[in-house]
Amino acid sequence: MFDSHYLPLINGEFTAFTEETFPATDATTGERLAVITRSGAAEVDAAVAAAKAAFPAWSATPAAERAKLLLKVADWLEENTERLVRIDAHDIGRTVFELPQDYRQAIGQYRFFASAISTHDGWNNVTPGGWAIAKREPLGVVGAIIPWNVPAIMVSFKLAPALAAGNTVVLKPDENASLSTLELAKYLAEIFPAGVVNVVPGFGEEAGAALTGNPDVAKLAFTGSTEVGRIIAHAGASRLVPVTLELGGKSPNIVFPDIDDIDAVVDNVTFAATFCNGQSCLAGTRLFLHDDIYDTFMEKLVTAFRSIRVGSPLDPETRLGSVVSPKQGERVLKYIETGKAEAKLITGGERVEVPGHEAGWFIAPTIFETTNDSTIAQEEIFGPVLSVIRWNDFDTMIEQANDIRYGLASGVYTSNLRNAMRTADRLQAGQVWVNQYVNLVDGSPFGGYKESGLGREVAKETLDAYTQLKSVMLAEQVPPPFYV
Numbered sequence: 001m002f003d004s005h006y007l008p009l010i011n012g013e014f015t016a017f018t019e020e021t022f023p024a025t026d027a028t029t030g031e032r033l034a035v036i037t038r039s040g041a042a043e044v045d046a047a048v049a050a051a052k053a054a055f056p057a058w059s060a061t062p063a064a065e066r067a068k069l070l071l072k073v074a075d076w077l078e079e080n081t082e083r084l085v086r087i088d089a090h091d092i093g094r095t096v097f098e099l100p101q102d103y104r105q106a107i108g109q110y111r112f113f114a115s116a117i118s119t120h121d122g123w124n125n126v127t128p129g130g131w132a133i134a135k136r137e138p139l140g141v142v143g144a145i146i147p148w149n150v151p152a153i154m155v156s157f158k159l160a161p162a163l164a165a166g167n168t169v170v171l172k173p174d175e176n177a178s179l180s181t182l183e184l185a186k187y188l189a190e191i192f193p194a195g196v197v198n199v200v201p202g203f204g205e206e207a208g209a210a211l212t213g214n215p216d217v218a219k220l221a222f223t224g225s226t227e228v229g230r231i232i233a234h235a236g237a238s239r240l241v242p243v244t245l246e247l248g249g250k251s252p253n254i255v256f257p258d259i260d261d262i263d264a265v266v267d268n269v270t271f272a273a274t275f276c277n278g279q280s281c282l283a284g285t286r287l288f289l290h291d292d293i294y295d296t297f298m299e300k301l302v303t304a305f306r307s308i309r310v311g312s313p314l315d316p317e318t319r320l321g322s323v324v325s326p327k328q329g330e331r332v333l334k335y336i337e338t339g340k341a342e343a344k345l346i347t348g349g350e351r352v353e354v355p356g357h358e359a360g361w362f363i364a365p366t367i368f369e370t371t372n373d374s375t376i377a378q379e380e381i382f383g384p385v386l387s388v389i390r391w392n393d394f395d396t397m398i399e400q401a402n403d404i405r406y407g408l409a410s411g412v413y414t415s416n417l418r419n420a421m422r423t424a425d426r427l428q429a430g431q432v433w434v435n436q437y438v439n440l441v442d443g444s445p446f447g448g449y450k451e452s453g454l455g456r457e458v459a460k461e462t463l464d465a466y467t468q469l470k471s472v473m474l475a476e477q478v479p480p481p482f483y484v
């Protein structure tokens with residue numbers, strides 16, 4: 001299933017200057033899956049130079065031709081989903097039950113942007129004696145840096161709009177989750193002209209920093225933590241290149257007492273906090289639960305959390321696998337310890353051993369009863385840990401829901417339209433899901449308010465961020481200068 005050694009993709013070739021490698025390890029057994037060349041500045045600079053050289057021809061390629069290749073990527077991913085899902089399950093510990101949805105989402109992105117680019121025009125106006133035309137042009141080389149939690153989706157969020165718009169790309173996958181991207185890279189090398197897509201696996205402070213600092217990169221696109229997002233934004237600011245950022249979250253999920261199907265809402269709220277093993281910037285990790293239904297709901301919620309099957313990510317019955325690495329596992333457990341000191345632990349709160357997968361960091365689905373100002377309610381934990389906050393006054397609840405540095409997603413459960421509307425209106429978040437959670441629809445803008453990011457992905461507006469406008473004024477006849 002794995003090659004023994006993966007290399008960067010630079011100018012259509014799998015090649016490197018360095019002999020240095022880093023291991024890709026199985027998240028739950030600790031087994032070495034492969035070694036990956038550790039890209040440094042030399043590899044990144046060569047990749048950027050290749051992308052720069054490929055840009056004139058690629059940007060001049062008709063959008064319909066570019067779209068054809070993106071549609072091929074979608075077809076290839078569809079044909080290879082099962083294999084890639086297994087690769088990710090080994091590499092990052094996410095379950096084979098859940099990962100196919102990542103691939104459906106990623107495939108949708110390639111198809112969406114292959115279509116959307118055909119309608120992403122500039123405009124033209126008739127002016128006295130001529131026309132004024134605004135053309136949309138690609139920016140050049142896009143430097144894209146992505147995290148490990150949903151590799152297929154992250155790659156699609158960056159490649160599909162950047163390539164559809166006519167940019168060339170240097171993509172740095174995360175050091176914890178490179179394998180499925182490097183498998184995809186083999187196919188990209190087959191179908192794209194050399195240099196159009198380059199992949200440089202490696203570490204943030206090396207390959208990532210070399211990419212953000214390269215003077216030939218014309219745009220930076222990043223998904224990851226707010227802390228690193230700030231570093232990327234500084235790098236963009238110092239060279240005056242545009243930056244889009246999709247960063248952390250600590251999303252409120254609000255339950256009104258008027259819900260008509262409590263069991264369905266319990267299932268949704270459980271999923272919102274635990275999908276992706278809790279390692280999602282979207283996760284609904286602050287549950288605002290109304291006083292009137294608090295006890296009944298909480299009892300059902302605890303039952304739901306306790307019945308989540310924790311186990312090998314490769315077992316189709318498993319619903320919660322291992323977090324990605326020991327470092328991440330220790331971080332989650334540290335937050336749980338903080339929670340035990342400042343809040344009331346309701347269930348979970350420990351590492352779970354799974355026989356045969358002793359190296360995995362399986363965290364029992366955890367619920368704390370707490371207040372919005374606690375550390376566990378304010379900071380992004382990136383593990384299956386839910387903070388439940390009791391509410392009874394609407395204005396106070398909304399104030400608390402917004403009292404956070406993040407603003408990525410949110411959920412509202414109610415059977416009352418007025419409650420849904422006024423809550424959606426007042427939440428400071430880029431997404432508001434009403435009576436559902438984690439539904440990213442191709443074409444509907446996705447991105448954060450406040451410290452959750454800059455810009456929107458997934459939608460037609462995304463293409464604006466991968467292009468710039470040029471106004472061209474045409475005169476029928478050379479007019480006299482206006483001061484004559």
Ligand code: ADP
Pocket residue numbers: 145146147148172173174175202203204205207208209212223224225226227228229231
């Ligand atoms: P997460 O906590 O989701 O892993 P990070 O923000 O730590 O998010 O990492 C996301 C991506 O950013 C990874 O590909 C990582 O290698 C990269 N990265 C980390 N530090 C830097 C940096 N200083 N410059 C550029 N990229 C970085």
